[in-house]
Structures are given as structure tokens and as C-alpha cells.
Amino acid sequence: MEQKREPAFVLNGSTIFLMATVCAVSVANLYYIQPLEGQIAATFHVSQNTAGIAAMLTQIGYALGLLLFVPLGDMTERKSVILRMLVVVAAALLVAGWSPNYAVLLVSMFIIGLTTIVPQLIVPYAAQLAQPAQQGKVIGDVMSGLLIGILLSRTFSGIVGDAVGWRVVYFIGGGLMILLVAIVQFGLPKSRVNPQMSYSRLLLSIPGLIKSQRSLRESAWNGFFMFGSFSAFWTSLIFLLETPHFNMGAREAGLFGLAGVSGAIAAPLVGKVADRKNPRYTVGIGIIFSTVAYLFFSAFGFHIWGLIVGVILLDLGNQGGQVSNSARVQALSDENRSRNNTVYMFSYFLGGAAGSFLGTLSFQQLGWYGVCRVGFAFQGLAILTHFLVYRRPEAAA
DSSP states (O other): OHHHHHHHHHOSHHHHHHHHHHHHHHHGGGTTTGGGHHHHHHHHTOOHHHHHHHHHHHHHHHHHHHHHTGGGGGTSOHHHHHHHHHHHHHHHHHHHHHOSSHHHHHHHHHHHHHHOOHHHHHHHHHHHHSOGGGHHHHHHHHHHHHHHHHHHHHHHHHHHHHHHOHHHHHHHHHHHHHHHHHHHHHHSOOOOOOOOSOHHHHHHTHHHHHHHOHHHHHHHHHHHHHHHHHHHHHHHHHHHHTSTTTOOOHHHHHHHHHHTHHHHHTHHHHHHHHHHSOHHHHHHHHHHHHHHHHHHHHHHTTSHHHHHHHHHHHHHHHHHHHHHHHHHHHTSOSTTHHHHHHHHHHHHHHHHHHHHHHHHHHHHHHOHHHHHHHHHHHHHHHHHIIIIITOSOOSOO
């Protein structure tokens, strides 16, 4: 009964805006590195492929954090978990900026990923507070902040890194996390959760949720492949821009993030369409957009306009797919929201880590067209999963 009274008291426009802001600022930690890999490689005298390991470890750490910490939202108060994560990630960001060698940087990047799970605690909470008929819209509103954070983080880190060096980006990031501690402490309400099982039983229940929920499995596979192609592009873009063909750097790589803001702006609209029609329908549209993006990257990737058009399509496709899959996953069960979100986002970021690694490796071995091959491979598997493997309607959620 308490959960039914919460929406009228908690979920209003200002609360949604605050949740979206916290998501935007915190998720940026994962993406600062992408325009900065060239600078980091030069600082520590490592190859481009080795520099890509830092981005990969960040996403692997995030996937592990999703698995270990996000399920706590189904058994404990979310605000306290959020505050603890923010304190640890603030320290990790400051250590990253200070790193005297590449080994220290790698460890700090892994911890940054491990503890930057705040958005995935907030999204299930917002969905829980929302009325069922508005759930997709609320998720879209909150995730628009998350998606803007993903995109503008690259712009921010690229411009700041180009002006004063990559270390300052991480020092500023640590300061922002300390500021978020105060904002969350005084701005977000406490959640009401009745623990029904121990932490070990909570984790052990996850395989059963995967087995029993077809929509969860489908969304997890789609998320893996779509974010894999998304990450392959963004991790490799800086290396393409640094070639003699463009002679650009971190600042220009960051500015490409602005081209993808359209995807974040469209997130609430995608949520509304998912509420009115079907989240699976909008996932399919997202897959098509992302695939067409790689057609542009392959055919026109050595032209600025081709990259810009491709970025817009890739971000529209990926963000539309993520919002739709999230709405689908959050609609499955009220009491399993955090664990369902764990499964989906764990798969999502494992795909991102694979895309980051394969994109960087392919660029080093085969150049830009190697990256495009990786992107097409991920998108081909997404098409196969969505339109063939899971083409038949499910009998039940």
C-alpha cells in the first residue's frame, strides 16, 4: 500500500528533472575517456590498442557493478546505496587524474566503471513510482538526462582535454561527484523497499528470472549487439580523426557528441510511442537506424558530413533501442525491477566492452573499414535476434 501512495507524493516534474540530472552527470564518468585515448597513449607511451584497454575496463567494471550492486535496489534503500557509490567513484576519478603510471590508471578506470551505477538505481526507482500508463514516458524523461550525459561527456572531455590536458577532466569529474553527494542527500527521497531475501539469495535468483522471462532475454541480446556497434564507433573515432586525412584531435572528437544530442532529445518521444504502440516496435526501428548509420560510416566515413549523418542515425538508433528495451524490462515485474535491470544492463555493457575492444583492435589492424566491419557484424546479429530468432510473439511476459 505504501508503494501505491508514493507516486502522488514523490514523482513530480522537479523530482524527475533531478533524477535526470543526476543520471546525466554521473554516467559521464564512463565516457570521458573516449576522446582522450590519444592523449593517454602519448602520456604513458603505449599503443592505441593498449590505450583502448582502459575504455574496455571501464565498461567491464560497469557491467560487474551492475551485477553486484544494482540488485540491492530490490532489498534495500536506494538513496543510501547511491550516496556510497558517489563517494567511491569521486575518489576513483581523482586517482585517475593523478595516475603516475598506466597500471594505476587501469585500476582506477575499472573502479570508476564498477561504481558508476547510479543511473541504473534511479531508472527502476522512477519506473516504480510511475503510473503504469506513463511508465514509458517517465523512463524516457529520466533516460533523456542519461543519454545527454553520455553525449555531452565526450564534448566536455574533448574540449577540456584539448585545452588543459586529460588529467584535469578527471579532477573536475571527481569534484562533480562530490557535488552530487550533496544534491542527492537533500534532493532525492528515500525509497521504501521491504527486503524479502538475503543478498546471496537475491543474486542466485537472477538466473531464474532470465529463464522465465522471454522479453528479458530478448532485450538483453538486443542491448548487447546494439551497444557493441555503438561503442566500436565512439572508441575508434578519435583514432580516425587523428589520421593525416583529418588532422584533428580530442576537441573535435568531443564536438561530434553534439551531433548525437538528437537521440537524447528524442528519448521522451520514443517512450511515448512505446507506451502507445509497443516497445518492441521501437526497438526494431532503432536497429534499422543503427544499421543505416554504418552504411554511411562505410561509404562516407572519410567525409565530415558522412560522419555527422552517421552519428545522428547511430545515436537515434541506439538511444531509441535503449529506452524501448528499458521500458519493456521495467514493465515485467514491480518487485524484480532492479534485478531485471541488472540483467539487461549487464548484457548491454558487456556488449559495449566487446565493441570497444574489437573496434580499437580492428582500427589498428585494418583501419577505419575494419571498424565498420565490426559495427556491421554487431548490427547483423541484432537484426538476426530481433527479426528472426524472436520474431514470433511471446505468449506471456
